Amino acid sequence: MNIRNVVLGCLLICFSCKEDPGINRKLPLPNSPYITILGIAQDGGYPHINNNSEFEQVEDDSSLKELVVSLGLVDPINQKKFLFEATPDMPEQLSNLERNYLKTDKIIDGIFLTHAHMGHYTGLMHLGREAMGSKNISVMAMPRMKTFLETNGPWEQLVSLENIKILPLKEDVSVQVTKKLKVTPFLVPHRDEYSETVGYKIDGPNKSALFIPDIDKWSKWERDLLTEVEKVDYAFLDATFFAEGEIPRPMSEVPHPFVEETVNAFAKADSTTKSKVIFIHFNHSNPALDQNFEERRKLESMGFRFANQGGVYKL
Template identity: 30%
Template sequence: MEIEVIGSAQDAGIPWPGCSCRQCQKGISRKAPAILVHDKNRRILVDCPPDIIKSINLWEINAIILTHAHIGHYGGLFFLGREAYNTHRLPVYCSEKMKKWMVKGNKAYNHLVRRKNIIPIPFIPGELFNIANLKFNPIRVNHRDEDADTIGISINNGKNKFFYMPDLDFWTNRTINEVRDSDIAMIDGTFYSGKAHLSHPPILESMELFKNSNTEIYFTHLNHSNRVADPGSREYREVKRKGFYVAEDGMVLNF
């Protein structure tokens, strides 16, 4: 099994659209968040951001898994319609609430379902499902759930366990244990340091929480203001110094 990082920025990527901040003007480039799971001849895309067609050929995807209903995680589904790829019965795994939102709450995505470009396959958080030789376990995550619920996804190939959780509002015993029980985890690193109004746990908090963990931890979903997005920054070096890692576009992790 291989995990390929397609994008490591928050939903709109870096540079942030219309932003003139120092970091966005510096030439840093990171795509919106997604990973591609390779297992033998199967390719499974986890999340489908709007810029996905700049990164991969969607004809080569065997299935898609969606973590939640925020545009940076599902917006690329539009390109599966007849105006672009016009796929046929591509499996899209998602929660029951996400399926209901696509079928009944959003006419544009209903077209994809009605025309059979995609086939939504609902899962239940906490219950395993299989794609090819891999076992997937959707884990309920606390996040802003305006239209559907949010999940992290645990992937097990029978030898190793990988946990992907790009969005999180706060840590719970369940999500903490899921990270600690994994060989590799790629988790929410939206902000480096936090303030009370921010809904994502800052990297500093997460590093303190997992400082004694044996899990290899990567931070992803980096906001354009997050200095960790810049490999030349002091904050980036500090993450590495403390034994953690930063997800990079194009990075491949082998299991």
């Protein structure tokens, strides 16, 4: 076994224990449905292309490698597991899910996609002829996303060779994935070049979660963020950028709610509501990727949380 991986693994677990009670890996896994975090980075991952210093930091263990945003949804009672997003890191994430969470005879029981940006669907390529050559893996997609996959190479080959089977989703219509778990897509405003974009509500036997990895701005959403978060127990929210000026190109080209803006939306909320917010989908430029970033610590003291790979949230 590679020593570096062992060290990284220990670091991950230790950070997990320290940072968030939801992810204390010393605790046994729940024997009822839960969400586990399989990746927290924005589409480009961390380290990021054209950033040698990030690669060096990961190499010398001064930073952690972060996989692209993905959630695992596990139902140990019904022995089923689902993936949210098919990221470029999907092989590692599926292996993690299988080895560390739920081992079954099926690699995955279904993959829910949010939209056609590179970090969120291109992992499907690993299911094709050049790699796994899977048979009828269920992929849940909204209408434009489904058409996009069915009518553009190389994705249409996954459909014609029946590596994947696309099950259509409808806005605000729930899918009962197991007896205890329900998943509901809802539209969010985003740069919809190739597909619409959805977030998901995940309902478990006792708790529920929102997953909105990408959205342009909260003000463009027809729903009110605070009201929606109050209705659930966890809200995994787009934290691509911390603040204006973070990347050296016009940030209006890639609109996302800044962490600062999301925090402002909770100005009048109590700390219980704030603690439902779990930031995720961090661009490599986001200083909050560093657990010691002062502003991050300040937000954590107010109740806000930051997702870490390995985090487990009971539903």
